[in-house]
């Protein structure tokens with residue numbers, strides 16, 4: 001059987017340079033190839049015409065640019081687009097484009113286009129192993145990690161679709177808030193952030209690349225020695241006994257340890273940046289004014305802002321969770337604001353096509369034995385704590 005060719009998509013520039021060094025070529029070849037792949041969106045090595053014919057011939061034998069196949073996008077009336085990205089293992093994850101409030105935006109901002117964002121919400125795993133009680137993705141089971149090419153490929157495909165639709169701004173922000181827990185697919189996610197921020201690729205600033213985690217404490221600590229991209233933490237509860245139920249990972253990494261890891265990460269961010277705390281509001285579960293006050297106490301002295309997400313229902317929910325009414329949401333928010341905690345309310349977008357937070361399911365063939373093996377391995381991994 002022919003040996004698998006190296007996929008150049010998603011390879012960080014430094015690694016691409018060593019790749020070329022390994023075949024006796026100069027480092028600038030990496031620049032050339034990256035421009036072709038990410039700027040010109042060219043995947044055919046033969047079409048990379050500033051590279052000599054003989055080098056192209058050799059390159060084609062050992063390498064290729066393999067992009068995940070995107071299904072047709074489904075567009076919601078509020079401008080959100082959802083794609084299925086097919087993996088090489090025959091499964092599919094979801095990728096969601098959230099353009100800044102496109103309905104009515106032009107009217108409200110005449111002539112202004114510069115600050116308008118195109119946020120892409122990408123997946124990092126096929127399904128998820130964490131099984132948070134209020135999230136549809138966890139109910140699908142888990143079937144493995146995406147490769148860095150499959151992660152970067154989501155951004156590559158979405159930005160190509162934007163360009164084809166005449167939107168020249170491209171992807172301005174990327175959030176790892178799709179399917180999966182990014183910190184449990186650590187190295188591929190790191191490599192992907194490297195490419196997203198590289199000027200020869202997507203050139204997105206570190207402030208506009210956000211890794212969202214349910215709280216894998218040792219990996220948050222590791223992360224700070226590699227990068228200073230923006231961090232979001234899925235908090236959802238101000239007390240351990242409640243968080244243990246909503247985010248089972250909390251039983252391994254309780255709030256005190258999680259907040260310590262956040263403080264550690266903040267040290268690498270500089271004074272002006274903060275961590276986003278995501279808080280999904282579920283009626284009668286975590287949305288009382290007393291919960292808000294507990295949350296404010298918990299976050300006192302931490303450079304954090306709270307992002308409130310009204311619960312999005314999904315068919316597999318067995319807990320009967322509901323979204324609180326607008327008055328309860330407003331009371332929760334104002335309690336936090338009055339206590340001095342910066343708090344934003346995330347508008348629900350894309351829910352009519354199942355593209356809102358926590359609604360992403362894709363096509364995950366959960367093989368239970370695989371899931372069991374994974375969980376055993378994960379438990380072992382989670383026991384190896386990193387010393388700060």
Ligand code: SAH
Nearest residue numbers: 135177181212213214234278311312357358
């Ligand atoms: N595993 C990572 C990445 C997923 S991010 C993490 O937990 O952060 C997706 C965000 O949407 C998380 O904050 C998640 O808690 C939230 N979410 C999940 N299900 C939801 C639902 N049904 N309604 C609203 N928000 C939800």
